[in-house]
Amino acid sequence: MGERGGTETARPHRYDRSGRREAATSSRWDARRLNLPNPLWGSNGISFGPDGRLYAAQFLAGQISAVDTATGEVEVVVPMDGPVQSPDDLAFGADGSMYIADLVPGRVWRRTPEGAYSLVSEEVKVPNGITCVGDRLFVNEMKMNGRLLELFPDGRDPVVLAEGLALGNAMQIGPDGCLYYPHMMTDQVWRVPVDGGAPEVVAENVHEPVAVRFDRGGTLHVLSRGAAGIVTRLDPHGTGARSIVTSGVVGLDNAAFDAENRMFVSSFASGGVTEMHPDGRTREIVRGGLDGPFGVTVDLGGTVYAADHYRLASPETSGDDEPAGGPGDERPGGVTTHGLLLFCHGVTADRGLLHLTSQYGQVQTHDPERGTTRVRATGLDQPLGIAAGADGTLVVAEAGAGRVLAIDGADTVTVLAEGLEHPVDVALDAEGRCYVSDDRLGAVLRIEDGRTVTVADGLGAPQGLAVLGAELFTVETAHRRLRAVSLTTGETRIDATGLAVGPPPGVTRRTEPALHVEGMPGVPRMFAGLAVTPDGALLLSANGEGTVVRLTPRSGGS
Secondary structure, X not given: OOOOOHHHHOOOOOOOOOOOOOOOEOOOEEEEEOEOOOOOOOOOOXXXXXXXXXXXXXXXXOEEEEEOOOOOOEEEEEOOOOOOOOEXXXXXXXXXXXXXXXXXOOEEEEEOOOOOEEEXXXXXXXXXXXXXXXXXXXXXXXXXXXXXXXXXXXOOOOEEEEEEEEOOOEOEEOOOOEEEEEEOOXXXXXXXXXXXXXXXXXXXXXXXXXXXXXXOOOOEXXXXXOOOOEEEEEOOOOOOOEEEEEOOOOOEEEEEEOOOOOEEEEEOOOOOEEEEOOOOOEEEEEOOOOOOOOOEEEOOOOOEEEEOEOOEEEEEEEOOOXXXXXXXXXXXXXXXXXXXXXXXXXXXXXXXXXXXEOOOOOEEEXXXXXXXXXXXEOOOOXXXXXXXXXXXXXXXXXXXXXXXXXEOOOOOEEEEEXXXXXXXXXXXXXXXXXXXXXXXXXXEEEEXXXXXXXXXXXXXXXXXXXXXXXXXXXXXXXXXXXXEEEOOOOOEEEEEEOOOOOOOOOOOOOOOOOOEEOOEEOOOOOOOOEEEOOXXXXXXXXXXXXXXXXXXXXXXXX
16 A cells, blocks of 8 residues: 555656655555655756756765756756766766766766766866866865866866865856855855966855855855855955845755856755745755655654754654654655754664764764754764663664674663674664664574574565564565564564665666765765654655655554
């Protein structure tokens, strides 16, 4: 049975071009999406192409899509199974070629109008901001002490125009013939003559700058990467006056102006494409949603939380007044951002607090009421799934190190088990026994006195793990199905199929980008989390389509 909500979700999205696929197929569970599927996997650099469409880079997916801003129609142009791993920005040359900043592997690509790829450079570290000036190509580095370079597709050596960038990003040529670019870490905007010369500061104390763009009238717009969606307008050629508008678009990433001087913006936090008016009003062109999600949890009040890489978020439902985690006939809706808690992947709710992991090594505890965050552990090797014991002890799957850890109230870390291949999630039963899923081993294990005992094996890349009563449930991501395991008999069964986890059917990402790049976060590994609600339902991170799916048990289901 699919989700309730009628034709509201019958629109194409990133996992299903028909927009008609059901949330899951099951005779035991009613499956319902809590939010609408996301057409994009986040949205980063955007630029209008020669055909008038707006092209959007999707860093997390390794994909670039073209958007018709009149209809909102989305078409994949650079697929995730192609040579590009992690596109963060793009620009078009005079001949219609697309140039792509492939951030993690440090490559700059050229894609011809006919669709052929060629490598322009492998010498740029963390390439991000990219722009074309006629048939000339410029790119900068998003790293400390980064560079701004001119590249030559014919193979000539790069020319360095500026050095010492404090994390460069989206840049553009100004009316004065200078390239304008942000220093993200110092809240500055700089410029340098396109034909060489001394770089100079244009503006300081600019709110969290991530991109600079000129409109058709020559006004400079500086986008903020913060939660409020701030855009600062500057007059760098006259009085230097500035004004600020707030759009409410969380995590602005980039902007582009069309021939009519309409401004369109992207969001790394939620995806989507939005038209932004001069007074800050917005109009949705492509809806946003969840970039992942990764882990999922629910508190005792019924609020569902999703760890969504760049933020902590909740799915919105509509149709009645019941909470998102409860029963009823709510329609799937949008997504609420609780905060830009960067790089969060595992999450569990416990006694009013949210405990989070980051694949980049951290475990944190967040108090959503006070808005405070406490670091519990650092320097771990790809921690993912997390659970909280009855005494408040945290249990963490440290995937990269093959270990399961415990973190007590004093933040002391101890090893519960080691020597696993790739543990990705953990769950505790009513007696406090710990279970762990290992997606490379293809098994679910129980930890007993530092040893592991096989509970179920022969599984297809099990990830999300949850205990409900006398049964354990896991998401077999390789087969896109939910597996149930009896904790008393060991018998297993398939409870649901057709789960929207992983890349779209028929698509295999050619190369997995690195998790780290130049000491900074790279591309995280996908994680399909699973959680139990207070009323006995399951919550699934349907990371293929960007939704949280609620699975409610049917009475008499078989």
